[in-house]
Structures are given as structure tokens and as C-alpha cells.
Amino acid sequence: MMSIAVAPVVLKLTPELAGILLSPEEFDAIEDCDDLYNYELVHGVLVVAPPPDIGEREPNEELGHLLRSYKEQHLQGAALDLTISEHSIRTPDSRRRADRVIWAGLGHIPNTRREQPTIAIEFVSASKRDFQRDYLTKRDEYLRTGVQEYWIIDRFRRRMTVIRGGAEPIMELVIGEQETYSTPLLPGFVLSLAQLLAAADAVKAAERS
Structure with a gap:
């Protein structure tokens, strides 16, 4: 047999x-x-x-700090339920690792294994393969799972791209280096892209010194 x-x-x-x-x-x-x-x-x-390099980790930490400060200090900060870094987003046949995720507007601490994030965030890596993944592949996968906004923070192009799902056609916004971004999902939160890029620049400059 x-x-x-x-x-x-x-x-x-x-x-x-x-x-x-x-x-x-x-x-x-x-x-x-x-x-x-x-x-x-x-x-x-x-x-x-390999794990993200310092050029992705440091602005991610800075963003986490800004979000926690918003939650603790802003009058509307309760809109932010939870934010964590390095989280797997569940799709029918995949488990995609996002650099940071946010749950917002739920009114409770989410079950992170069952409830999909409201916002997914990627810090673009240097390689062409990762660029394709962050800008195209993950965008489509995340929006299909119910993620409402996808932020792509690109220190190489010095810009942030925001894709908003939930409606047709999908809305795409490009935020320049000296601009700020606000989302109705986090009322009163204002994100300075320059602040995140400066955090990345500082640690990469220190590596070269």
C-alpha cells in the first residue's frame, strides 16, 4: 500500500x-x-x-506617541480606541503585517484577533518589491477586509498617500511634506508629516555619522 x-x-x-x-x-x-x-x-x-529598519521604526514610534497624546489629552481623544504597531491584518487566505493599526469609533477596546482595524498604516521600505506591496497589493487587500483608511508614509518620496475606502470610487489623497492631515475618524487629530519625516531623517543621519 x-x-x-x-x-x-x-x-x-x-x-x-x-x-x-x-x-x-x-x-x-x-x-x-x-x-x-x-x-x-x-x-x-x-x-x-527582516524587521523594519530604523528609518521605518522611529517615525512609527513617533506616530504612536502622537496618537497616544491625542487620546489622553484631546477633548475628542476618546475616538481612538487602540493603536498598536506590527499587527497582522486578517484576510481570507492571508495574514498581512501592518506597521501600525488604529481602531477608532468603536467605543470599546477591540478584540484585536476578531475586529479589523479602522486605519492601517505602512512606512514604505526601500526595495522595489516592498514599494509594489505597500502601494498596490496591501491597499487592495486591506480595503477588502473593511479597513476604512490606509495611510502610506513614504520617506523616500517625502509624502503620505491616504486611501479612503467604503465608497465608490475609492478616494486617494496625497499629503506633501509641509502639509498636515486630519481625518474624520479621529476628530481633532492633526498629523504633521514633516514631524514624522524629521524623526526618520534624524536616525538615518546618525547611522551615517
């Missing part, structure tokens, strides 16, 4: 597993990983990548 090979159960995510096939349920069940890397499930395939 012919024997059928059974794929081993994956208990820990490591770089060596890049390219293996997993179902979303199998991916979700794995609780351990080599945390020097980031992991995504893309159409059933495990994708392993």
Missing part, C-alpha cells in the same frame, strides 16, 4: 520555513517564533522578512 506523507506540524516560525504552505488557521495557531524576523502569510505561503 502506498504511504502518504503528512506535513509536520509547525510549532515555531523560523526563517528556514520561508515558502512553506500553511492555512490561516495553522498560521494563527503558532505561538512561538524567532522574533528577529517578521512573518506574514501571503495567499497560503509563509513569507519571512
